[in-house]
Every structure is written in structure tokens, then in C-alpha cells.
Amino acid sequence: MQGPLRWVLWDVKDTLLKVRSSVGKQYCKEAERRGLSLNTAEVEAAFHQAYRHYFSHYPNYGVTQGLDGQIWWTKVVKDTFSKCGVQDPGLLNTMAQNLYQDFCSSENWEVFPDSKAALESCSSLGLKMGVVSNFDSRLEGILRLCGLLHHFSFVVTSEQAGVAKPDPAIFQQALHKCGVPAASVAHIGDHYVYDYVASRSLGIHGYLLDRHNKHCYADIPPEHRLTSLHELPSRLQQHMN
Known part of the structure; x- marks a missing residue:
């Protein structure tokens, strides 16, 4: 060359840059704001399980399957919390939308x-x-x-x-x-x-x-x-x- x-x-x-703190911690903070108390390690494990599923079945944010980044991440977040026992559809949707916006912020990223x-x-x-x-x-x-x-x-x-x-x-x-x-x-x-x-x-x-x-x-x-x-x-x- x-x-x-x-x-x-x-x-x-x-x-x-990198994510400033663990995903489990950030998801648990959002849950706390909604009056829920979840175990960080449990949420972290659930996230990795949900992420691997969507990464495998809907690669690259599912863009060739009719999804986009926001829909894809919303599904991952909802699936994560569902695995931790949160079932209320409205609550799941609110937390998913909030976390998607939170990760647009420099607060969650460290250069x-x-x-x-x-x-x-x-x-x-x-x-x-x-x-x-x-x-x-x-x-x-x-x-x-x-x-x-x-x-x-x-x-x-x-x-x-x-x-x-x-x-x-x-x-x-x-x-x-x-x-x-x-x-x-x-x-x-x-x-x-x-x-x-x-x-x-x-x-x-x-x-x-x-x-x-x-x-x-x-x-x-x-x-x-x-x-x-x-x-x-x-x-x-x-x-x-």
C-alpha cells in the first residue's frame, strides 16, 4: 500500500468515546424515575440478552426489514424491562422513548x-x-x-x-x-x-x-x-x- x-x-x-456508565445503571435510573426499583445486574443481563436477540434477528437496526434505529432501540428497551417483570405497555413505551432521547445527550457519553x-x-x-x-x-x-x-x-x-x-x-x-x-x-x-x-x-x-x-x-x-x-x-x- x-x-x-x-x-x-x-x-x-x-x-x-464510550458510554459513561453501564447500561444497567442508566436503565435503572429511568425505572426509578417511574417509581420502580430494579436490580442493576439483572437489568444489565436482560439488556444483553435482548440486544443479542435483535442484533441477530434484525441486523443493522433492521433497516432492510422495515425498521429504523429508533424503532429497533425501542424494542430492545421494552424487551429488557419486560424480562425484568415490567409489563405495563404505557410505562414500557415511556421509558423506551425517554432512554432513546437520553442516549442522544452528551451526558451519557465520555470522550x-x-x-x-x-x-x-x-x-x-x-x-x-x-x-x-x-x-x-x-x-x-x-x-x-x-x-x-x-x-x-x-x-x-x-x-x-x-x-x-x-x-x-x-x-x-x-x-x-x-x-x-x-x-x-x-x-x-x-x-x-x-x-x-x-x-x-x-x-x-x-x-x-x-x-x-x-x-x-x-x-x-x-x-x-x-x-x-x-x-x-x-x-x-x-x-x-
């Missing part, structure tokens, strides 16, 4: 300490940036509220694209927006298959962000692995000339 590098594509969740400096460094190197994320239509608003949106020329979400990583089609949509060959583009993300393998299969300079050293795949050269976004600018500079 030859440069010169011109663009950097970014994953978002668990790369630039990693190394994110802003890395984005600013990329900009100062003259690199343009975009987002490629398996996220729903709320992402642009979340990035704006977290003070990150102005760094990006475009945001491609899987809901909007109609396909999700690791499908090459979502990267191809992003490459079209970049207007340069894959060899002039880098991609940074925390998922081995969705981010690293998928981007590299197209000739993009993929980097795997592995903050907690959890990926032990032998096919990742050390120069493709990042333990912090602080390491990124110097890696990118090697492909800019």
Missing part, C-alpha cells in the same frame, strides 16, 4: 482523554477526516454535543448507509466521499474484524486501537496496533510523503 495519505476515517464508539488531541494533530498535519460507524442516526448529534463533530467532513452511519461494518460497501461509500484511492486513506477503530480486517481488505491503512491489550492476533504487525491515540500522528506521518 502506497500513500500519500490524505484522509483518516474513524470508528466512534469505544474508539473516540476518551486522548481523542481530541489526536484529532487536532491529524488536522494540523493537513489530513481530512470522516467517520464510518455502526451507529444509528443519532451519531452526528452526539458528536456535536461532545465537541467532536467539527473535525469531520462527513459522517457515515450504518443506519444511513444501509450496510454495516465489516461489509466493504460501507467503506466504499466513505471512500467515494473522500474522492481518493484506498491507499490514500487510513482507518482507526477498536474492533479486529469490523475495523482492522475490513478496512485492510480494501487497501485502506487500517490501525487497531487496543487500549487494554486484549487482541492477541498474530497477523497484526506491531506498527498496525495502537495502545493510545497519542501514537497515531507519528504512524500516519510515515505515509504522507
Whole structure:
């Protein structure tokens, strides 16, 4: 893969920002506001069960099956609370709608300490940036509220694209927006298959962000692995000339 590098594509969740506290805690707070007392661990387990079901049966927010992100998440939330014994339809609907809106807020998201400096460094190197994320239509608003949106020329979400990583089609949509060959583009993300393998299969300079050293795949050269976004600018500079 030859440069010169011109663009950097970014994953978002668990790369630039993360959910501030556990889903179980946030769901329980909403339940408390409605006069319910639920067990956090139980709610967390129910959420993961409901999420896995909808992720498996209605992939990418069910966009090819007539759903959208809001309907999909509403179903996940209702199913989560139903598993914990909440049966009132009106109450389930209220909590689902409230939680969908709550997760549009910057209050529920935490920007990693190394994110802003890395984005600013990329900009100062003259690199343009975009987002490629398996996220729903709320992402642009979340990035704006977290003070990150102005760094990006475009945001491609899987809901909007109609396909999700690791499908090459979502990267191809992003490459079209970049207007340069894959060899002039880098991609940074925390998922081995969705981010690293998928981007590299197209000739993009993929980097795997592995903050907690959890990926032990032998096919990742050390120069493709990042333990912090602080390491990124110097890696990118090697492909800019």
C-alpha cells in the first residue's frame, strides 16, 4: 500500500468515546424515575440478552426489514424491562422513548482523554477526516454535543448507509466521499474484524486501537496496533510523503 495519505476515517464508539456508565445503571435510573426499583445486574443481563436477540434477528437496526434505529432501540428497551417483570405497555413505551432521547445527550457519553488531541494533530498535519460507524442516526448529534463533530467532513452511519461494518460497501461509500484511492486513506477503530480486517481488505491503512491489550492476533504487525491515540500522528506521518 502506497500513500500519500490524505484522509483518516474513524470508528466512534469505544474508539473516540464510550458510554459513561453501564447500561444497567442508566436503565435503572429511568425505572426509578417511574417509581420502580430494579436490580442493576439483572437489568444489565436482560439488556444483553435482548440486544443479542435483535442484533441477530434484525441486523443493522433492521433497516432492510422495515425498521429504523429508533424503532429497533425501542424494542430492545421494552424487551429488557419486560424480562425484568415490567409489563405495563404505557410505562414500557415511556421509558423506551425517554432512554432513546437520553442516549442522544452528551451526558451519557465520555470522550476518551486522548481523542481530541489526536484529532487536532491529524488536522494540523493537513489530513481530512470522516467517520464510518455502526451507529444509528443519532451519531452526528452526539458528536456535536461532545465537541467532536467539527473535525469531520462527513459522517457515515450504518443506519444511513444501509450496510454495516465489516461489509466493504460501507467503506466504499466513505471512500467515494473522500474522492481518493484506498491507499490514500487510513482507518482507526477498536474492533479486529469490523475495523482492522475490513478496512485492510480494501487497501485502506487500517490501525487497531487496543487500549487494554486484549487482541492477541498474530497477523497484526506491531506498527498496525495502537495502545493510545497519542501514537497515531507519528504512524500516519510515515505515509504522507
